[in-house]
Amino acid sequence: MSLWKLALLIALFNLMTFGNGPVMIPLLQTHLVEGSRVLTQDQLLYAFTIARVTPGQANFYVASIGYMLYGMPGSIVATLAIILPGYIMIPLLHGFEHLRDSRWIKGFTNGLTVTSVGLILAAVLQIARGTLTQPLAWVVLIAMLVMTQLLKWNIFVALAAVSCLGLLLKWLL
């Protein structure tokens, strides 16, 4: 499989799944691991674990896959393959701006606003189900809520503090 075929494959899967990181995994599994056998199951899982450890966007594990297969050029091409479709946003915004004052669009926007809140909540719940699996996770969550909501600490300071708390409790218990 050539570098460009890989880029095309990733771009295509990215479009198909609307950039949803985890949903792309089964597609990559069937094509790269079972299909052309350029990647081992272990490598794919490791790439996905990286995505969960690193901050930032969740679908950047394709950079890891690109690196495993073709080194630095591979990772850059794979990253561009998932970033460039984002530019579709510009014509969408232009269209939105032109029609902004029409009554239809106003209704549409109001709908979008409400739907967005719902979508965010749905995503939060989905992650919560996978994350809050042990009592210690609840302790860390509550500590973080207190620090950011009540004490108004800086996000990164609070993040470091609760991470240490989690490690300490895990070590003590």
Next chain:
Amino acid sequence: MPLDDTLAQASELVSDDFRILPAQPPNRGTILKTVSQKQQSKDHSTRITSGELFSIFLKAGLAFGGGLGILAVLEDELVSKRHAVSRDEFLSIYGIARIVPSGTMTALAVAYGYKFGGLSGTVIALTALSLPVFVLTIALTIAYRYLRNSRLFDLLPVTIMPAALALFLRLNPALILLAGGALGALVLQKAEEQNDTKKKGSEK
């Protein structure tokens, strides 16, 4: 007239955090500006320089928890701190970004980069947003051999993941209420499932 209506609605919705001054209504809530409008609006509306754009998106790129973590930082920086975008507009742009067939946060970086700095702005925002994750991903891939069997990954569920979850809840007070209720329902459901399995176990 229609624009004024939108603004009036918007100011009602977001009056707690953000007040629209009557003297400068045409500059608020506009997503895109032509070059001439840009010149006019320079004195009135909040401008974001390329340097600021870079630092905001770098901060967002350092946020844990995927898309929602990034969204929380962006909301904090653009809406709460700088008032560069109204809360209503922020949610609308998020809604549009969901439609784009690429990562939603990638689309947001393009949108805000374009809004505050044109095409070069999109490059700045995208670079800043992707830099931390790209560098870390490559570094960890190189370390693949050494980290493979390490217990480092077991510690995540008790440190960063639940903390990131708390950050999502900062987005909207209504979310906390909704999430509280939904989580309560979830816990009850789990408890019932456990009861069921216990009953089945005792029957055997």
